[in-house]
Amino acid sequence: MNAVGERYLLLEQIGAGAMGVVWRAHDELLHREVAVKQLKLPDLDPVATDMARTRAMREARIAARLQHPNAIGVFDVVVQDDLPWLVMEYLPSRSLAALLAENGPLHPVEAARIGGKIAAALAAAHAAGITHRDVKPGNVLIGHDGTVKLTDFGISRAVGDGTLTEAGMISGTPAYLAPEIARGDAPDARSDVFSLGATLYAMTEDRSPYGATDNNLGLIYRAATGKIDPPSRAGTLTGPLKRLLSNDPARRPTAAQAVDLLASDEGPTSVFRRPAVEPRRAPRWIVPVVAALVLIAGGVVGGLVWLLPLVDEHLVFTFDESVTVQESGTGQDPNVPVDALSPVDAAANFVRDHYRQAASDPTTAWNNLTESFRPTLEEYEGFWSKYDEVQPDILTVSARPNGSYTVDVQLTFVLGSSLDVQTYRVGVEVVDGARKIVSSSKI
Numbered sequence: 107m108n109a110v111g112e113r114y115l116l117l118e119q120i121g122a123g124a125m126g127v128v129w130r131a132h133d134e135l136l137h138r139e140v141a142v143k144q145l146k147l148p149d150l151d152p153v154a155t156d157m158a159r160t161r162a163m164r165e166a167r168i169a170a171r172l173q174h175p176n177a178i179g180v181f182d183v184v185v186q187d188d189l190p191w192l193v194m195e196y197l198p199s200r201s202l203a204a205l206l207a208e209n210g211p212l213h214p215v216e217a218a219r220i221g222g223k224i225a226a227a228l229a230a231a232h233a234a235g236i237t238h239r240d241v242k243p244g245n246v247l248i249g250h251d252g253t254v255k256l257t258d259f260g261i262s263r264a265v266g267d268g269t270l271t272e273a274g275m276i277s278g279t280p281a282y283l284a285p286e287i288a289r290g291d292a293p294d295a296r297s298d299v300f301s302l303g304a305t306l307y308a309m310t311e312d313r314s315p316y317g318a319t320d321n322n323l324g325l326i327y328r329a330a331t332g333k334i335d336p337p338s339r340a341g342t343l344t345g346p347l348k349r350l351l352s353n354d355p356a357r358r359p360t361a362a363q364a365v366d367l368l369a370s371d372e373g374p375t376s377v378f379r380r381p382a383v384e385p386r387r388a389p390r391w392i393v394p395v396v397a398a399l400v401l402i403a404g405g406v407v408g409g410l411v412w413l414l415p416l417v418d419e420h421l422v423f424t425f426d427e428s429v430t431v432q433e434s435g436t437g438q439d440p441n442v443p444v445d446a447l448s449p450v451d452a453a454a455n456f457v458r459d460h461y462r463q464a465a466s467d468p469t470t471a472w473n474n475l476t477e478s479f480r481p482t483l484e485e486y487e488g489f490w491s492k493y494d495e496v497q498p499d500i501l502t503v504s505a506r507p508n509g510s511y512t513v514d515v516q517l518t519f520v521l522g523s524s525l526d527v528q529t530y531r532v533g534v535e536v537v538d539g540a541r542k543i544v545s546s547s548k549i
Contacts, residue, residue: 109134110131110142110184110186110191110193111182111184111186111191111193113133113134113135113184114131114132114133114134114140114142114184114191114193115131115132115134116129116130116131116142117129117130117131117132118130120141121201123244125143125145125146125258126143126144126145126146127143127144127146128141128142128143128144129141129142129143129144130142130196131193131196133193139196140181140193140194140195140196141178141193141194141195141196141197142191142192142193142194143191143192143194144189144191145162145189145190145191145192159185159188159189159190162190163183163185163190166180166183166190166192167183168236168259169236169259170182170183171234171236172230172231172234172236172259174226174227174230174231175255176223176224176226176227176230176254176255176256177227177230177231177255177256177257177259178194178195178197178247178255178256178257178258179194179195180192180193180194180195180259181193181194181195194257195255197247197249197253197255198249198250199247199248199249199250199253199255200247200248201243201244201245201246201247201248202220202243202244202246202247202248202305202309203242203243203244203246205248206243206308206309206312210312211309211310211311211312211339212309212310214310214339214340214341214342214343216309217306217309217310217340217343218306218343218346218368219254219368220246220248220254220309221302221305221306221309221364221368222364222365222368222369223254223255223256224241224246224254224256224302224305225302225361225362225364225365225367225368226361226365227255227256228241228256228295228298228299228302228361228364229360229361229362229364229365231259231298231361232295232298232360232361232362233362236259237293237294237295237297237298238256238258238259238298238301239293239297239298240258240279240282240301241256241282241298241301241302241304241305242279242281242282242301242304242305243305243308243309244279245257245258246305280316280322280325280326280329281304281308281314281316281325282301282304282305282308282314283297283301283304283325283326283329284296284297284300284301284329284355285300285329285330285331285332285353286355287329288326288327288329288330289330294355295360295361296355296356296358297355298361299350299358299359299360299361299364300350300351300352300355300358302350302361302364303315303346303347303349303350303351303358304351306340306343306346306347306350307337307340307347307351310337310339310340310341310343311335311337311338311339311340312339313335315334315335315337315351316328316329316333316334316335317335332353334351342501342502344499345499345500345501345516346364346367346368346499346516348499349367349497349518349525349527350364350367357520357525358525359518359525359527360525363525363526363527366527367516367527449505449511450503450505450511452541453503453511453513453534453541454500454503454513456474456534456541457498457500457513457515457532457534457543458498458499458500458515460474460543461496461498461515461517462496462497462498464490464496465490465491465493465494465495465496466495468483468486468487468490468491469483469487471486471490472486472487474541474542474543475542475543476535476537476542476543476544478544479543479544479545492521493519493520493521494520494521494522495520496517496518496519496520497517497518497520498515498516498517498518499515499516499517499518500513500514500515501514501515501516501529502514509535509536510533510534510535510544511533511534511535512531512532512533512534513531513532513533513534514529514530514531514532514549515529515530515532516528516529517529517530528548529548529549530546530547530548530549531545531546531547531548531549532545532546533545533546
């Protein structure tokens with residue numbers, strides 16, 4: 107047999123795995139290269155095998171609804187020799203799993219780039235009512251030109267990759283399994299997001315978040331108990347990873363929010379690249395911006411003036427992936443001297459603690475602002491009272507020649523089950539022996 111469905115001419119085998127064998131093939135009708143996957147069905151009794159075949163066809167047809175630049179498209183499904191065959195987009199590529207095995211972990215910026223593309227594909231799938239169920243490095247294809255595409259949507263459940271859910275077992279890959287799935291819940295969009303986080307974790311840490319082991323039962327146990335090894339190489343991805351890998355599905359961002367969390371032209375702002383000097387502009391920030399009229403050359407020009415100094419050529423990053431931010435109190439305790447910690451840790455702690463208490467104790471947080479920077483207390487309390495909680499993650503801390511610090515912080519605003527993730531640049535100075543926030547702007 108050379109032609110599947112009397113149309114797809116098999117040319118060479120390009121892959122094989124638990125779910126089947128993949129061939130590069132030629133579509134004799136449309137004269138294009140395609141990838142054809144011969145799906146494996148579990149070795150069951152005839153009735154169960156027929157059910158698995160029907161489910162595989164159904165899941166493949168559902169996957170064919172998804173059209174996205176970061177998802178491998180499904181063109182056709184045919185049955186030959188009583189087996190389902192998927193006809194898919196052909197991408198000259200290697201799997202992310204193969205690349206990691208050969209080259210080792212990725213730089214956090216590159217991991218963020220790839221993760222953002224995966225998140226975009228998942229967001230489109232979830233919007234179409236499709237759950238992937240098996241996001242992992244082996245299902246991420248990296249094209250020879252750097253293209254990133256996610257493949258095998260829904261097929262893990264369709265063909266019983268791993269084990270069959272109907273038999274009381276788990277479908278999916280234990281090393282990237284969401285805790286709730288390990289505990290017996292049904293897969294959904296939130297479990298896909300966890301698996302995205304686990305895949306990102308593997309990109310930077312070179313192992314599963316549940317540890318470097320091939321013991322599937324051990325991995326499932328660790329997944330069910332939510333035991334995750336803290337990342338050590340993720341740098342500025344540490345904050346996003348914490349949210350994506352939350353043990354509570356309700357606290358994870360959606361795939362669409364994960365796109366925003368990870369996306370930029372080169373990944374998250376970090377110590378790995380120097381921020382560009384930005385023109386003076388009026389940012390949107392978390393309390394009302396100070397407005398002013400600027401007099402220029404005897405004329406009056408209306409504009410908004412913000413108090414954060416521009417990034418200059420003397421900016422020195424001192425907060426890198428090896429630094430662990432220490433726990434502290436509110437940062438305003440007069441019994442804690444300003445120099446009790448390293449200046450970098452002290453600035454990071456102060457900003458983190460400030461936002462932690464903003465929703466629960468806005469009056470204390472308001473006192474952390476310089477008088478010239480404060481809105482009225484009523485305005486400040488009105489803003490923060492809208493949120494149940496604010497979760498800060500420090501991204502970078504940079505020192506300036508004048509002794510002040512610029513802290514980039516990622517804030518997750520929690521309101522019920524809704525999460526809104528924003529990144530802010532905060533200016534910190536020591537005023538009369540106490541740390542104060544002198545500026546804050548969205549970046």
